[in-house]
Amino acid sequence: MAVFTEVDFDAAAALIAGLGIGELRELHSVPAGIENTNYFADTTGGRFVLTLFERLARDELPFYLRLMEHLAERGMPVPRPRPDRDGNLVLELHGKPAAVVDRLPGAHHLAPDAADCASLGAMLARMHLAGADFPLQQANLRGLDWCTATAPSVLPFLDPEQRDLLQHELAYQHGVAASAAYAALPRGAIHADLFRDNVLFDDGRLSGIFDFYFAGTDTYGFDIAVAINDWCVDATSGRLLAERADALVGAYESVRPLASAERRLLPALLRAGALRFWVSRLWDLHLPRDAALLKAHDPTHFERVLRARIDEPYHPPASAAA
Incomplete structure (x- = not known):
């Protein structure tokens, strides 16, 4: 949780x-998130x-806000x-x-079942299609380049086995990124942070997707991988729960079938997603910012997820293809 800037009524x-949205009646700080107030x-x-933006620069914000506006105009349940x-749209x-x-209305489903994962998969595919003609582009600011640049800052806090894992995974991901298969991956505007606490359900229906402030132009497969790594894992071991993952991917493909390169590289993209959040959580834990409220997430969870994705790669079933 974080409040970096106290806002008076x-x-x-x-x-x-x-x-033009009426007169303010109530104002309450939100005890969630670690990036913005x-x-x-x-x-x-x-x-x-x-929202007050604590890290993002003013010239970066139009991409996020115009993307939300674009998706809302196309009927997506976004703010x-x-x-x-x-x-x-950028205020001060x-x-x-x-x-x-x-x-947005609704509540989180923090213990999702396969049906919840299917709802998410179908909505994510619709969101990718709705954003296909979004004209602005901005690199994923927490992509592989960021992980590579941030790694030296967190390596001193790791034990030898963890340092070896981080360095080897960065080398592996750079090899994937240089491949022809990776170059063939479909790309566009992605959410890039589609965790359970960024999705709402209302009366059993997915009613909202929010917090687009990590969005960027990247592969759609990375967006799918980030979602699978949060919605479809055992919280204790990081092991992937195939029933949920199959439901998410199957529902996604019912709306937008995966390209052959996406199916082939999904195991590598799942590792990339786990790496991204392991590094960012290490950074938040060991190099924290001052805040009135701040509680960093546990980085060891995504270390376990990364190890599990390496040890047991996930391949979507052929039956999931439309």
């Missing part, structure tokens, strides 16, 4: 007054989320950003870039 009310803001016109009177509060977006 009057300042938030003044910002919201210029958005978030507040729930209830107005006379609806329920919203106020719609609210512009000011001049049409700007307490000297930091900010945004106000719709608050």
